[in-house]
Amino acid sequence: MPARWSGGPRGLTFPRARRVAEAGLAFAGLMALAVPAHAQVAGSISLSSSEMFRGESISSADPALSASISLDSGSGLFAGASATLALNIKEPRVSAAVQYVGFAQRHGSLSYEVGVIHRSYARITDRDYRRGFFEGFVGLGVGGARARVYVSPDYLVDGRTSFYAEINAPLLRHEKWQLDGHAGLSLIPHELGARSRALRHYQDWRLTVSRPVGPLFLSLGINATNYPVYSDTGRGRVFASAAYAF
Structure with missing residues (x-):
């Protein structure tokens, strides 16, 4: 089994949180200058019972407040940034x-797409993985379905x-209701020193x-994974969220 951190939850310190916020604002500003004046800019704010990523909570099961901004040039270039604040009563943290x-x-x-993502997470329970990392991706979409490889x-x-x-x-639609599904597959090399060179595979679903409902978009879901990296367990967890787009 991979080694796990023995310590408790870790959050970004306030100076580090400020640097993250400043970096995000700088990124958004640079992209706004890089795209034409007719580019579409959109944003959203959401409140969730727990922020989820690939089948597990990245907010230590605490409620979370997220904000995001995205830019679409109209010619194909797109960019964006988001930040999540875990609303722990004793210590709110990015x-x-x-x-x-x-x-x-x-x-x-x-449709097809290609791009790069940088992700940073405050807490990680498996020390074989980094809290901050890059991913390149290619994607293909048909109708409402979309597949990506990172x-x-x-x-x-x-x-x-x-x-x-x-x-x-999308799996089912009825009037204003919609049921969406997600399936993910992680392919990870075996631990150093292992005889096998085949990739280990793990799954997540949602x-x-x-x-x-009025100006809000309400969601209720369940997800799970068989290989948690950012939380102590990947067992099935129910979550709810309310989002406002502008």
Whole structure:
């Protein structure tokens, strides 16, 4: 079994949180200057019972407040950034920050994309993995379904390449209600010194029911993984969220 941290939850310190926020604002500002004046800018604010990522909580099961901004140039270039604040009563903390940039094109019902993402997470329970890492990705979409393959050169502390593939698709729609599904597959090298050179594989999944209510978008879901990295357990967890887009 991979080694685990014996310590408790760790959060970003306030100076570090400020640096993360400043970096995110600088990133958004640079992208705003880089895209044409007719670019579309969108944002959202969401409150969730627990912030989820690939089948597990990245907010230590605490409620979370997230804010995001995205830019679409209209010519295919897109970029964005987000930050999540874990609302622990004793110690609110920045639990996640994400920045991305990419290029996408659509031909009829078919779309494709390529890009790079940088992710930073405050808490990690498996010391074989980094809290901050890059992922390159390619994606293909058909209708409402989308598949992506990610490759990371630094997700593992030892620098070996890891892979992740996912499919997200609407499963059912009825009036304003929608059921969405997600399936993910992680491909991770064996531990150093292991005889096998084959990739270990782990799964995560998610089901979400959602609908708009006035200006809000409400969601209720359940997800799980068989290989938790950011939490103590990957067992099935129910979560709820309310989002406001602008």
